[in-house]
Amino acid sequence: MELQQMRYVVAVAETNSFTRAAERCLVVQSALSHQVARLEKELGARLFERTSRRVRLTPAGEAFLPAARQCLDAAERAAAEVAAAVGEVRGRLVVGLIPTVTAVDVPAALRDFHERHPQVRISLRVGASDDLVEQTAEGALDVAFLGLPTTKQPRGVAAHELARGNLLAVVAPDHRLAGRPSVSLRRLSREVFVDFPAGTAGRAQSDQAFAAAGLTRDVAYEVTNADFITRLVGPGLGVALLPSAYTPYLTGVSTIEVTDAPARVEYVVWSRTAPTPAATAFLTLLARDAPGIPTPGATVTP
Known part of the structure; x- marks a missing residue:
């Protein structure tokens, strides 16, 4: 064989x-x-x-x-x-991320890594945070960037917190709330929502905030892509809650500060048992721009 x-x-x-x-x-x-x-x-x-x-x-x-x-x-x-062992980094690097990650410029990091280690084959997969954690724990991903509610932490993987931030309300430019300096969850609960699918980490942070406030809301549109959320919000089909650091990249919508806003934490995660040489080199490179990221048993010099 x-x-x-x-x-x-x-x-x-x-x-x-x-x-x-x-x-x-x-x-x-x-x-x-x-x-x-x-x-x-x-x-x-x-x-x-x-x-x-x-x-x-x-x-x-x-x-x-x-x-x-x-x-x-x-x-x-x-x-x-x-x-x-002889000072070269080869093999493959499989990176996962959610589209709303902003704490790290992932395309720029991958470009820098490729310039330093051209012998490594890089793959990129986009998915939901919970799936990315599971795939990293199973070894299908080497490194992943994701976001979770403040009440939840990645399990089964090594993790480093990158950033914390609140969610903003996203509405159509001609929506009756557009132009307001702020809005409460109670007021937003009267609107129709566009959100991520139920059960995902992206949805949980909002669901938990409304539940904690004793409120219910109507999520009429469930989508897996943040960009498509804004394509539904823009024409006025609903409103949404998206990370404040991500909203500057949006066009065709208006954003409003939420007085009792949900929050989320961005993480980078990797295998806690045996990171590959390529994963170790990538984390070492990330640590230069995001101090505090531990490099697991670094044996190579990027």
């Missing part, structure tokens, strides 16, 4: 196509198909069901895929550790 065969299996599983998998792996399809067939013969089981219209994993393939990914990750990590 060879690592290259595992790479081919993962590529076919992710693309659902031998043709696209071969294109991704930069080999001819016949060579890829031959290696997968050799592996199936060695394992004594078919990994894929092949028809003229589709390719999908068999139960044996479903069982093999997670182990294959773990083997490939371990091999990549081993190569990165060897490179780090």
Whole structure:
């Protein structure tokens, strides 16, 4: 069993196509198909069901895929550790973030990191805060930037607080509240809201604030993207609550200070057990602009 065969299996599983998998792996399809067939013969089981219209994993393939990914990750990590031992940073860096993070200029940080460590392959994933914490704890992400209510802290990961801030009310420019210096949660509770889905960290900070004040509100529109929230607020479909540090980036809406505003905390999180050399180097770079970020067992010099 060879690592290259595992790479081919993962590529076919992710693309659902031998043709696209071969294109991704930069080999001819016949060579890829031959290696997968050799592996199936060695394992004594078919990994894929092949028809003229589709390719999908068999139960044996479903069982093999997670182990294959773990083997490939371990091999990549081993190569990165060897490179780090001789003063080089290689491998991959997978970063996660929520769109409303402002405490760190993530694109600029990734640009600086790439300039210093061009041998590292950088990937970026956008998601919800709770999902990012879970993926970091599981090792799917190396570093993540997220926001949580003040009543909640990241669990299962190493974390550093980056910033705290209140939420502002966001309304249409011609809304009856636009132009006011401030507004209370009680007054806002009479409006229709646009917010993140129920159960997410982005939604929890607002839900908790209204509940603590003994208020209810009507959340008619649930969306996963902060930019789309403003696209619904702008035409007057509803109002929203968004982080004060994020609102300067918005256009086509008005913002109002909330007298009893909800608050949130921005964090950077990473694995608390064994950060990769690339993750360690990235955190070291971040610490230059955000003092206080601990660098876990720094063994490389960025």
